[in-house]
Amino acid sequence: MSFDVFRDVAKPIVSGFGITARRLKADKVTVQYPEERREQFPRTRWRHVLTRYDSGLERCIGCSLCAGACPAKCIYVEAAENTDEARFSPGERYSHRYEINMLRCIFCGYCQDACPTGAIVLRQDFELANYEREDFIYTKEMLLEPIR
Amino acid sequence: MAAAVSTETVNITVNDIELVVPKGELVVEAVKRLGLEIPIFCYHPRLKPVGMCRMCLVEVGFKQPDGTVRKMPKPQAGCTLPVSEGMAVYTDTDAVKRDRKGVLEFLLANHPLDCPICDRGGECPLQNNTLAYGPSTSRFVEMKRHLPKAYPLSQYVTLDLERCIQCGRCVRFTEEISGDSQLAFRFRGASMQPSTFQLTDFESKFSGNVIEICPVGALTSAKYRFRARPWDLQTSPGICTVTPCGTNIWFDHRSGKFVRVNGRTNEGVNEEWTCDRTKFGHDFYNAADRLATPFRRDGEAFNAASWSEASQAVLAAFADGGEGVAVLVSPTLSNESLFMTQRLVRDTFKTNNIDFRPSGGLAWSERLENKYGLDPVGGTIADLEHAGSILVFGASLADEQPMTFLRVRKAWFSHGARVVVAHEVATEADSFADVVLRYNPGSAAVVAAGLRQLLAKVEGKFTPEHVESVSGVPADKLRAAAASLGENGAVVTTRRLAKPAAEILAVAAHETGRTFLHMGPHANTEGAAALGALPDTLPGGVKAETAGLDTKGILDAAAAGKLKALWLVGVDAFSLGDRDLVSRALENVETLVVTDYRPTESAEYASWLLPLALPAEQDGTYTSSERRVQHMGAILQAPGEARAQWQVAQELAARSGAAPVFSTSEVRSLIDSVAPDYASLTMAKVIDGGELLPRRGQSPHDLEKLAQTLGGL
Numbered sequence: 001m002s003f004d005v006f007r008d009v010a011k012p013i014v015s016g017f018g019i020t021a022r023r024l025k026a027d028k029v030t031v032q033y034p035e036e037r038r039e040q041f042p043r044t045r046w047r048h049v050l051t052r053y054d055s056g057l058e059r060c061i062g063c064s065l066c067a068g069a070c071p072a073k074c075i076y077v078e079a080a081e082n083t084d085e086a087r088f089s090p091g092e093r094y095s096h097r098y099e100i101n102m103l104r105c106i107f108c109g110y111c112q113d114a115c116p117t118g119a120i121v122l123r124q125d126f127e128l129a130n131y132e133r134e135d136f137i138y139t140k141e142m143l144l145e146p147i148r
Numbered sequence: 149m150a151a152a153v154s155t156e157t158v159n160i161t162v163n164d165i166e167l168v169v170p171k172g173e174l175v176v177e178a179v180k181r182l183g184l185e186i187p188i189f190c191y192h193p194r195l196k197p198v199g200m201c202r203m204c205l206v207e208v209g210f211k212q213p214d215g216t217v218r219k220m221p222k223p224q225a226g227c228t229l230p231v232s233e234g235m236a237v238y239t240d241t242d243a244v245k246r247d248r249k250g251v252l253e254f255l256l257a258n259h260p261l262d263c264p265i266c267d268r269g270g271e272c273p274l275q276n277n278t279l280a281y282g283p284s285t286s287r288f289v290e291m292k293r294h295l296p297k298a299y300p301l302s303q304y305v306t307l308d309l310e311r312c313i314q315c316g317r318c319v320r321f322t323e324e325i326s327g328d329s330q331l332a333f334r335f336r337g338a339s340m341q342p343s344t345f346q347l348t349d350f351e352s353k354f355s356g357n358v359i360e361i362c363p364v365g366a367l368t369s370a371k372y373r374f375r376a377r378p379w380d381l382q383t384s385p386g387i388c389t390v391t392p393c394g395t396n397i398w399f400d401h402r403s404g405k406f407v408r409v410n411g412r413t414n415e416g417v418n419e420e421w422t423c424d425r426t427k428f429g430h431d432f433y434n435a436a437d438r439l440a441t442p443f444r445r446d447g448e449a450f451n452a453a454s455w456s457e458a459s460q461a462v463l464a465a466f467a468d469g470g471e472g473v474a475v476l477v478s479p480t481l482s483n484e485s486l487f488m489t490q491r492l493v494r495d496t497f498k499t500n501n502i503d504f505r506p507s508g509g510l511a512w513s514e515r516l517e518n519k520y521g522l523d524p525v526g527g528t529i530a531d532l533e534h535a536g537s538i539l540v541f542g543a544s545l546a547d548e549q550p551m552t553f554l555r556v557r558k559a560w561f562s563h564g565a566r567v568v569v570a571h572e573v574a575t576e577a578d579s580f581a582d583v584v585l586r587y588n589p590g591s592a593a594v595v596a597a598g599l600r601q602l603l604a605k606v607e608g609k610f611t612p613e614h615v616e617s618v619s620g621v622p623a624d625k626l627r628a629a630a631a632s633l634g635e636n637g638a639v640v641t642t643r644r645l646a647k648p649a650a651e652i653l654a655v656a657a658h659e660t661g662r663t664f665l666h667m668g669p670h671a672n673t674e675g676a677a678a679l680g681a682l683p684d685t686l687p688g689g690v691k692a693e694t695a696g697l698d699t700k701g702i703l704d705a706a707a708a709g710k711l712k713a714l715w716l717v718g719v720d721a722f723s724l725g726d727r728d729l730v731s732r733a734l735e736n737v738e739t740l741v742v743t744d745y746r747p748t749e750s751a752e753y754a755s756w757l758l759p760l761a762l763p764a765e766q767d768g769t770y771t772s773s774e775r776r777v778q779h780m781g782a783i784l785q786a787p788g789e790a791r792a793q794w795q796v797a798q799e800l801a802a803r804s805g806a807a808p809v810f811s812t813s814e815v816r817s818l819i820d821s822v823a824p825d826y827a828s829l830t831m832a833k834v835i836d837g838g839e840l841l842p843r844r845g846q847s848p849h850d851l852e853k854l855a856q857t858l859g860g861l
Contacts, residue, residue, distance in 0.1 A: 017373040063264035064377040076403075079265075092298060093265040093374050116264045 045109045045122035048100055050143045058088050058144065059119035062095030066111035066120050074104035075111060098140035102128055156458060160235040161211075175237055176204050176224035187248060187277045189255075189363040190315035191227035194419065195324055199228040201255070201315045203277065205247040207238040223247050240858070246280070252282035258293045258338075259364065260310045266369035268365030270378035274313065277713055288442035295341070302350035304370055304428050305359060307342070310733060314340045314365035318358035325421065325558050326354035327579055342366075353546045353576070354554070356427030359855055360410055360420075368404065371428055372408045378398075384783040385412055387770055388426040389480050389671040389763040393417060393529070394772025394838065395426045399764055399783050406433035406764070406784060417532045417776065423550030433784065437746045440788025441757035448715050450757060458756055459799055465713040465739035465755075465805055466497045474501035474702040474711055477681050477793075478718030479670035482768025483777070483826075484815040485793035486672065487687060489717060490680040491818075492797040496804045500683050500696025504676040506724050507700045510647060512684040512691045516666065520854075521847040525674070527638060527663035527775045528840060529555050535663065537566040537637030539599070539629075542592050545575035549642060549667050549773060553577065556640065565637070565758050568629045570595055570621075583629040591619035593648035593861050595626070600656035602630035608858065636764045638663040643673065648857050658846060667773035671763075675771035678841070679823060688823040706733035713739040717793055718760055720748035759790035766792035767812045769834060771841065777829055778838035 062079030080096035088094035189201035204226035209219035211234040219325035263269040293310035386399035396412035442458035443450040462544040545553035559565035570585035587679040598615035612623030657664035680687035683696035742754040802808040820827035833839040
């Protein structure tokens with residue numbers, strides 16, 4: 001009886017603490033978020049960004065291929081035509097409206113794959129929490145990279 | 149329907165599968181019988197083959213007496229090769245696959261790969277064929293040719309020359325189908341370009357079709373430019389309500405907003421074509437000033453009100469109004485809306501003052517079906533194709549009845565029909581007419597009488613010489629026209645033609661055994677007439693006991709202050725002519741109710757302004773000018789509280805004690821109970837391609853009354 005108690009109760013507890021004790025020597029894996037942040041892998045897929053060319057012109061041409069590729073149907077694109085007075089992108093066409101519903105997005109990165117100009121990319125900003133549902137609709141202004 | 153004719157057939161094999169096909173059928177069509185497909189660009193089933201793109205290359209051989217197949221040394225173009233006895237066609241050998249890859253590589257050598265910004269991207273035959281049959285990479289490293297992009301060919305069509313693959317579909321369309329021959333090829337060889345002559349505007353009433361048949365994005369719609377991509381759009385089957393033809397269309401919409409119209413195949417009506425009014429004339433769905441709630445006039449201002457208040461106010465002004473109230477309705481409303489409105493007017497308003505015609509409509513006893521027992525629409529658009537001769541009288545068909553025009557032209561182009569055109573002014577149909585009779589304005593009836601005398605071989609005063617003296621049509625031309633029209637055929641005219649001429653033509657058509665088509669000008673003119681939106685006709689064409697006022701009478705009575713209340717349903721009174729009379733009429737009416745989708749000029753006079761749901765925003769059926777009843781479901785959502793007219797009418801009726809009606813199918817069963825023509829329709833057929841109302845049949849009587857009409861000329 002007493003042998004059974006030792007084998008089934010006391011021994012696992014002691015050996016369990018043993019594992020903990022051995023790990024004490026190793027480096028810590030937890031980080032003190034939000035004071036410190038873990039470095040993201042280079043190809044992490046988080047928040048979308050609409051990138052620009054070095055000239056400052058938008059890469060996005062409003063082709064809607066991202067919306068077509070999106071399995072969650074969370075992208076809405078409306079295109080318009082560039083004029084010489086109001087030029088947004090190099091060619092004939094630019095995206096007049098570009099919206100992503102972040103509540104629907106599954107961060108699969110298909111939009112990035114589909115994009116013929118490399119305009120939409122998924123970058124490393126993962127802090128996407130918000131208070132209002134409406135705030136999860138990311139507009140073109142929010143997505144567009146600032147001019148460097 | 150043509151009688152069954154024995155067709156000569158030949159035995160061929162396609163990929164070693166034996167097949168019996170009609171002799172002379174093109175290889176590209178024959179393989180479709182097996183469910184196979186030969187990729188094509190320049191070939192179009194409704195156009196003559198030219199073999200310009202070489203995409204349809206197949207291997208062809210012939211069975212030898214020893215059973216082996218001896219192949220031709222070179223691949224053959226399937227679109228120009230008719231089948232013949234013993235032919236063996238191979239559509240998927242290695243050689244054919246290699247040939248297709250080669251052709252596509254050449255086509256793509258100069259085709260810019262700007263698919264992401266091309267409006268055709270996603271529904272492009274070049275993309276699809278390249279994906280299915282093309283090489284995965286190109287070996288061309290040279291510069292592609294550079295040509296003008298986005299060149300405006302007309303206000304509707306944009307030409308991108310870089311994308312053109314010189315298939316010639318657009319050029320052949322304007323030559324073979326629309327007949328305006330506006331497009332042609334400039335230059336030769338690699339620098340060949342489709343363009344208008346002298347680089348003028350592409351002025352055609354059917355220009356939108358070239359956008360749809362272009363196999364690449366060379367011809368695109370200026371209105372749809374960059375508006376959406378095909379995968380963004382939802383597509384619903386619809387009916388055009390801006391022309392009287394009942395053209396079948398695909399209604400493309402995005403996020404509840406109308407985007408574009410494409411042709412939908414209906415062999416009986418439009419084949420697959422659309423006219424520009426149909427293709428580009430539906431923008432009113434997106435009008436910025438659409439009404440979304442009822443409005444009440446308070447002094448100078450309009451204030452939003454509820455439907456409940458509006459219904460009460462309208463009922464207070466109209467109920468039991470008798471001779472003191474009147475309603476004008478639009479002949480573009482659905483059958484259901486027109487029927488419910490006339491029922492409301494007769495049962496609740498207790499008056500017959502309802503009309504849909506602009507002015508000067510015929511009284512019950514003056515209409516062809518009642519006066520002579522002749523069917524005013526005695527044939528269909530499709531019938532015209534096989535009419536031996538066609539007389540187009542007093543109508544600019546391309547403007548008024550675009551799909552009838554295309555069918556008349558097809559009858560001439562494909563079946564050799566002789567066409568005679570008689571009109572005051574030049575029309576598109578003149579270009580292929582055997583004889584053109586240009587008469588002086590106002591002398592249409594005399595020309596009609598002269599033609600009748602020659603065709604029906606009757607005696608009378610309208611000899612060609614007499615006709616010449618009155619109408620200016622040379623006597624020889626009239627005789628030539630009669631000779632050209634021969635013994636049978638069809639007579640096509642429209643309701644715009646004044647009464648005596650149409651009457652004479654109808655009788656002449658009856659006397660000579662011709663089909664007579666007297667076509668109405670709006671999407672539902674036939675429905676409005678058949679369902680009683682007339683002052684002297686009840687649903688089913690029954691004569692009303694006491695006739696109410698017609699449009700002219702209503703406006704006159706209103707101007708004289710005799711009308712207490714007037715309701716305009718989808719009608720801008722100022723479009724009815726005589727602006728002075730209309731403005732006096734609208735000013736002198738105590739209560740003016742205007743129902744429309746946007747504020748019209750008449751709305752400025754309104755006491756109440758009610759929002760109207762447009763045809764694609766409600767379920768409804770429409771009776772086209774050939775009396776084909778077709779159905780369109782609710783495709784879009786009406787803005788705000790806008791309602792279909794049948795709903796408004798039923799609410800008013802229900803408020804005054806009638807049994808409520810909850811759906812359009814209930815309205816249709818009400819229609820069936822009073823209009824036997826409509827009762828014979830099957831809803832499944834109405835939805836699938838439309839069903840023709842039964843022909844009234846000829847029961848001619850009182851034909852001698854024509855002498856009276858002729859005597860009056």
